Amino acid sequence: SLARIGRVVGQGASAQPGILRHAFTVEEAKRALVEAGAEQAWPYFEQEKDTTLVSFGFSTQSSFPTPAGGLAxxxxxxxxxxxxxFDDFLTDEECEFLRAFAHTRLAPAKVVESTDNWYKQSTETRNNEQHWLTPQEEKAVPVLRHVLKRMHRASRIPDGHAEALQIGRYNKSAKYEGHVDSDPAHKVARPATLIAYLNDPEGGGDTLFPVGRRDCGAVWHSDPATGEKVYGAALCCASPEKDAPETVRVTPKRGRAVLFFSHGPDGVLDSRSTHIGCPVIAGEKWIAQRWFRFSPYNRVSYTSGPGFDPRFDGAPADFVDDAAAPQDAAQDGAARITRKLSDD
Known part of the structure; x- marks a missing residue:
């Protein structure tokens, strides 16, 4: 389907221009980049001469329809x-709906056992509660369809390339120690993750990428103030003044979403995507989390039924929305690429 073309506000000149996610050969990718005017800032494809497929690429052309229909x-x-x-990614009503939908069905969270690719409970690593939606719910409930479509449009990842939506609650002291979401060696290959926050915690609960810090590991640490032994990232989470310039700390806020990539556009796992669900200090934290996959996994489509939106789903190849008209040559090139890939 034709995704709406817009923009993402980059952080200075460091934000890389790109193209929409699709699977194509390296030569096709390079031609597409030339058309989008991005070839000078995208060195990864030059390094992939022996690769037959580029399975993922992210884009700075990431505007998508908001609940009100405008640009986000x-x-x-x-x-x-x-x-x-993305701030205001979800409305207050959507946040309340998702919390109510899962509230009576929460179960202790589990983590993947890396040796066997199966889930087990490990409270030292993770001790929150969660509920997984079913494919039937994702297809049949209009509110869920609209929220999930928004997640896929924002990430530029096809509808079926994702695991079921997970809704989680973190009570006081609940946390998730440092981890990378993707583990290709054990068949859990996840290019990206989107986390939407469903409430405003009273304290704590940051999503922390501890790049540049060496005191955040899942081991015993000594509190410099008291000498007390503290396990895991709790001290790291509570000391933002020690963050390095490259450390990334996202504060939970109702309606906010954070999208991050576990792999680069060359497909290589980015160890810097290691992140921590910091302990909740007061109150509780609710999230809705979508783990994306490189290939079809859940096989859910939002191009028909109650969730269908003719502005953005199943549009003809020459469709142009005046409200989302490309603003410059690079965006125009990206729009043409999108239409071509949609036709293919």
Whole structure:
């Protein structure tokens, strides 16, 4: 389907121009980049001479329809890891709906056992509660369809390339120690993750990418003030004054979403995408989380039924929305690429 073309506010000159996600050969990717005017700032494809497929690429052309139908801009706050923040991604009503939808069905969270690719409970690593939606719910409930479409349009990842939506609650002291979302060696390959915050915690609960810090690991640390032994990232989370310039810290805010990429556009796993769900200090934190996949996984489509929006889904190849008209040559090139890939 034709995604709406817009913009993301970059952080200075460091934000890389790009193209919409699609699977194509290296030569096709390079031709597309030339058309979009981005070839000088996209060195990864030059390094991939022995690769037959480029399976993922992210874009700074990331505007998407808001609940009100207008443009929503994201802010690129880091390039490595590549992190984008969208405020007002969800409405207050959508946040309340998602919380109510999962409230009575929460269960203790589990983590993937890396040796066998199965889920187990590990409270030292993660001790929140969660609920997974079913494909039937994702297809049949209009509110869910609209929210999930928005997630996919913002990330530029096809509808079916994702795991089921996970809604989670973190009570006081609940946390998720440092981890990378993708583990290709054990068949859990996730190019990107989108986390939407469903409430305003009273304290704590940051999403922290501890780049540049060496005191955030899931081991025992000594509190410099008291000498007390503290496990994991709690001390790191509570000391933002020690953050390095490249450390990325996202504060939970109702309706806000953070989109981050575990792989670069060359497909290589980015270890700097290691992140922490910091302990909640007061109150609780609710999130809705979408883990994306490189290939079809959930096979859910939002191009028909109650969630269908003719402005953005199933539009003809020559469709142009006046409200989202390209503003410059690079965006015009990206729009043409999108239409071509949609036709293919």
């Amino acid at each position: 801009d994201g802010k690129v706050i880091s390039v490595s890891p590549f992190v984008v923040i």
